[in-house]
Amino acid sequence: MKKLQKLFPSMDGNEFQREETLSYFRTVLTKIDELKDPNKLTLGEMPEYTEGYYNRIIQNADVPKTGVPMEEVIQELLKLVEGHRFVNRNYVANAAPLPNIASIIGNLVMVLVNGNNIWDVEGPAAATAEVEITSMLSKLIGYDESISAGYTTWGGQGAVFNSLRLAIARYAPSSNQNGVPQNLYCFCSELSHYSLYKSVEATGIGVENMIRVKANADHSMNLEDLKEKMEYVIAKGGIPLYVLATMGTTDTFGVDDLEGIKRIAEELERTNGIYPIYIHADSAMGGMYTFFNNYDFESNPLRFEDNVNEVLKSYQQKFKHIKLADSMVFDFHKLGQTPYITSLFLIKNREYLKYVDLDAEETPYVGNRGYGSYHTGYTLECSRMGSALTIYASLLAFGIEGYQELLANYIRVNITFREMLIKEVPNMVITNEVSPITTFRFYPENTKWNDELNGLLTLEEIMEINQFNDEFAEVIGEERDTVFFGNTKKQRLVEVVNSNKRISVYAHKFFAISPYTTIEEVERYVGFLKEHQEYFIKTRSSENILIRA
Numbered sequence: 001m002k003k004l005q006k007l008f009p010s011m012d013g014n015e016f017q018r019e020e021t022l023s024y025f026r027t028v029l030t031k032i033d034e035l036k037d038p039n040k041l042t043l044g045e046m047p048e049y050t051e052g053y054y055n056r057i058i059q060n061a062d063v064p065k066t067g068v069p070m071e072e073v074i075q076e077l078l079k080l081v082e083g084h085r086f087v088n089r090n091y092v093a094n095a096a097p098l099p100n101i102a103s104i105i106g107n108l109v110m111v112l113v114n115g116n117n118i119w120d121v122e123g124p125a126a127a128t129a130e131v132e133i134t135s136m137l138s139k140l141i142g143y144d145e146s147i148s149a150g151y152t153t154w155g156g157q158g159a160v161f162n163s164l165r166l167a168i169a170r171y172a173p174s175s176n177q178n179g180v181p182q183n184l185y186c187f188c189s190e191l192s193h194y195s196l197y198k199s200v201e202a203t204g205i206g207v208e209n210m211i212r213v214k215a216n217a218d219h220s221m222n223l224e225d226l227k228e229k230m231e232y233v234i235a236k237g238g239i240p241l242y243v244l245a246t247m248g249t250t251d252t253f254g255v256d257d258l259e260g261i262k263r264i265a266e267e268l269e270r271t272n273g274i275y276p277i278y279i280h281a282d283s284a285m286g287g288m289y290t291f292f293n294n295y296d297f298e299s300n301p302l303r304f305e306d307n308v309n310e311v312l313k314s315y316q317q318k319f320k321h322i323k324l325a326d327s328m329v330f331d332f333h334k335l336g337q338t339p340y341i342t343s344l345f346l347i348k349n350r351e352y353l354k355y356v357d358l359d360a361e362e363t364p365y366v367g368n369r370g371y372g373s374y375h376t377g378y379t380l381e382c383s384r385m386g387s388a389l390t391i392y393a394s395l396l397a398f399g400i401e402g403y404q405e406l407l408a409n410y411i412r413v414n415i416t417f418r419e420m421l422i423k424e425v426p427n428m429v430i431t432n433e434v435s436p437i438t439t440f441r442f443y444p445e446n447t448k449w450n451d452e453l454n455g456l457l458t459l460e461e462i463m464e465i466n467q468f469n470d471e472f473a474e475v476i477g478e479e480r481d482t483v484f485f486g487n488t489k490k491q492r493l494v495e496v497v498n499s500n501k502r503i504s505v506y507a508h509k510f511f512a513i514s515p516y517t518t519i520e521e522v523e524r525y526v527g528f529l530k531e532h533q534e535y536f537i538k539t540r541s542s543e544n545i546l547i548r549a
């Protein structure tokens with residue numbers, strides 16, 4: 001056993017074992033640092049992902065008969081890191097975080113004491129941190145912290161699933177025994193994340209009962225369409241159970257009008273005498289912008305530029321209503337710059353949890369003890385990581401103002417990027433509002449965006465422009481090692497002259513997520529696009545080369 005004990009942290013806190021562990025940490029940090037290159041996206045060289053790459057790995061994988069020395073373990077791990085994307089200034093693809101140092105330390109503390117967030121007896125640190133961040137963030141968004149509840153869970157998607165489960169159990173408390181009623185309906189924007197799609201599948205509500213609502217030009221949910229579709233469901237004897245209000249669509253950062261959604265829900269409840277409709281704010285992408293809910297844009301203490309101030313002020317008008325939702329989520333591992341997974345599911349009224357909590361006798365390990373006073377039998381997880389510690393550390397280190405600066409910079413960089421792109425690349429159009437994301441679309445010659453928006457093109461014409469953009473995404477994707485742009489095949493849906501079907505529009509995506517993405521860098525991004533775009537158009541027309549679709 002002595003030999004095996006060496007694989008564990010010490011029991012008595014002796015210096016020798018601590019130094020040994022520290023030296024491992026030092027090696028890992030040093031080696032990763034050695035692989036960093038500010039001019040490249042990746043840590044070292046990307047591996048060749050040839051056809052047989054994963055097959056070879058499957059064939060060669062075996063648990064070693066005897067354990068290998070720690071030095072070798074570290075070496076093998078570092079081999080995996082070779083070619084890993086690193087979220088530096090060259091990463092402008094998606095909402096992928098570069099975990100801040102406080103969050104890394106919070107995470108390390110979580111791992112070192114390895115509490116189980118299921119029960120405070122097994123994980124007191126995470127339990128206290130969870131209660132604390134739940135209160136902190138409830139106050140920030142305007143929930144009453146004395147009746148709200150919250151827990152960390154498996155992502156923004158987990159929050160959607162958890163909220164739907166609450167909605168079902170609240171409406172039909174017997175559904176836990178008898179199964180889900182067949183006439184429940186959910187509503188979401190046609191541009192919402194697929195989280196709800198998966199959740200209606202998994203809860204048994206069924207995809208047929210998920211009603212997609214049209215989006216407005218600004219990518220928010222069209223409220224007239226919502227109301228019409230809800231009324232239709234009611235008229236047919238269905239139950240409008242749940243509305244997903246997206247606060248920042250994943251690709252275009254459209255923000256739904258929560259106040260308007262709440263108004264419609266209450267109106268329908270009144271006129272039809274129906275049960276309250278559950279509203280979940282899917283704020284996985286945009287929730288961090290509630291950090292401006294109390295910012296004074298008149299005195300502007302952080303001295304944001306006018307155009308930045310204006311955008312943030314318009315967000316305040318939208319995000320201050322998030323408190324009307326029955327639940328919402330903070331996905332810190334998106335715009336909050338913390339490691340995966342750090343998502344806090346916040347519930348306006350902790351009473352809701354009683355519909356999904358387990359009976360004490362169903363939880364023989366943790367529920368039936370007199371000691372301990374924080375039981376989380378209502379979560380879908382059993383053992384649960386204590387990622388509240390990670391969030392907590394980050395909130396302390398940044399404070400409200402630190403996050404405000406970080407979030408304002410995403411906007412600042414996007415404004416600059418837009419201005420320069422419009423100036424430098426004429427056959428390109430920007431297809432969403434100013435936000436942390438800019439989506440843009442290229443055309444072989446002149447832009448046809450207005451015609452596309454107004455439904456004046458044919459299906460074939462739009463498909464051809466989509467194809468053009470798809471090929472271009474492949475071309476710049478090959479060089480993602482230099483600058484990594486994102487893309488989406490669901491920018492929005494548009495009408496066409498020769499079909500009843502609305503067609504999805506493809507676009508490229510610039511996501512200013514890294515703290516190293518500053519306005520000084522914008523020239524490089526635009527230069528990269530301009531150069532590749534000119535080359536692409538030339539080679540495409542002259543050689544008509546075949547590019548992988």
Ligand SMILES: *Cc1c(COP(=O)(O)O)cnc(C)c1O
Binds near residue numbers: 155
């Ligand atoms: C990212 C995202 C999700 C999913 O969040 P995860 O943390 O990846 O599970 C859900 N909804 C929206 C709007 C998102 O942007």
